[in-house]
Amino acid sequence: MLVRFWGTRGSLPVAATASIVQDKVAHALLAASGRSFADIEEARSFARSELDFAISGTFGGATTCVEIEAGDPANGDAFILCDMGSGLRGFGLDAMRRCAAGHARVYHFFMSHLHWDHIMGFPFFVPAFDPNAHIVIHSGHEDAEEALRRQQEEISFPVKFDWLRAKIEFRTLKVGETYQIGAVQVELMEQHHSHSSFGYRFTDAEGKVAVFSTDSEHKLDRMEGEADVEQFFRAADLVICDTMYSLADSVSMKEDWGHSSNIVAIDLCHGARAKRLALFHHEPVYSDADIARMHAESVRYEELTREHDPLEVLCAYDGLEVSL
Structure with a gap:
């Protein structure tokens, strides 16, 4: 993976x-x-x-889009994407290059939620204009199609959703179910965020596990109620976790804004005995120096609170690749 x-x-x-x-x-x-x-x-x-x-370098400025490459693209395995933020535009251009070299033109999207920063890249997703492409949008929300159509209404965008040429379908997934989709098994978890969000756990044929969990608020004073999250993160090879704020911000002026801190993410991953954590969903006002400082503080906090095997703490940036 x-x-x-x-x-x-x-x-x-x-x-x-x-x-x-x-x-x-x-x-x-x-x-x-x-x-x-x-x-x-x-x-x-x-x-x-x-x-x-x-x-x-730079941690980048595009909003949420993560690719999970599993299976063997040469044997027809599909693309797997988490969310459709502005980073989707770059992926789409690269995907067209790979499709020209023989990659299957099938795209499975898994949506954390439907807020604008997580869907805004779709109108600029070049494969959506490819009549040979098949796009399947999976979500825990039954109104995913409504959200994507709404952002391409004429008052908001010049290209209507119905003008897209790819075959596009929507599937609503249920918490508690395990789905075999492409080369991965997929489970989802409902999270604490406005209009709800969903985390996803991907397991490939070799047993490697990647967890995508963004836009969820885990409060430091309520960690005793997070056993379900630790179970969802259990023994993951990589947890991509919402760490938008510093701990100070998350418990003060930005409490109840639907996001979490680096400290809480480390505590959850320690409890889950996860192997790697990727700090993710960086606050847009934080500079590269601010994010690098938070990463260094996170590494130090992990060392000080470690009780079992080390948790490797990465800091996600646009362009990062992690092999599991």
Whole structure:
């Protein structure tokens, strides 16, 4: 199983401004301390190996979209996607390239919920205009089709939903059921969020498990009621978890906003004996330096509270690939 992150921000897309880019360049020049490079590859090697990621790269600004590659695409296994945030546009362009090389034109989407930042990429999803594509949209919400059609009404978008040429179908999944969809078994869990959200647990034929759990609020003072979440996360090889806020933000001015903190995510993964955690759904006002600082604090907190095997704490960014 391979997990690709196409969009990792929450709420709305963000882009680096000119001043942010200039600041990164200035810090890189200071770190280079007058040295020269023979060619661009040598300069890139310096950036990768000697600069902090918050300077040499970026966590990105696209909203939620995660690809789960399972099975064997050469044997006709379908694409598997979680959510349709603005990161879906980049995935769609890459998928068309892969389809031209022989990948099946079948797309299974699993929707956490229907808020705009999680569906806004669909009108820009190029395979939706491919008459040979088959798109299946799975959700715990019975009104998923209504939400996607509504955002393409004329008052909001110039291309109507009915103008899309792919075969598109909607399937409502039920909590407590296990579904074999493509190369994975899928289970879902209802979560704490406005209009509800759903987490998904994907298990491939080799027993590898990836959990996608975003837009869910887990409160620090109510952790005794989270046994069902720990069970859902149990022994997962990777848990992609909503860590939008710092602990201070989550318990103060942003309480009841439907999101969680890095600290709570680590506690849940420790209780579940999960192997890896990906911090996810980054707050749009947080800079790359802010997110990198939260990641470092998370790694340290995991070390201090560890009682069993280590939990590897990753920080998701647009373009990250994780092999399970």
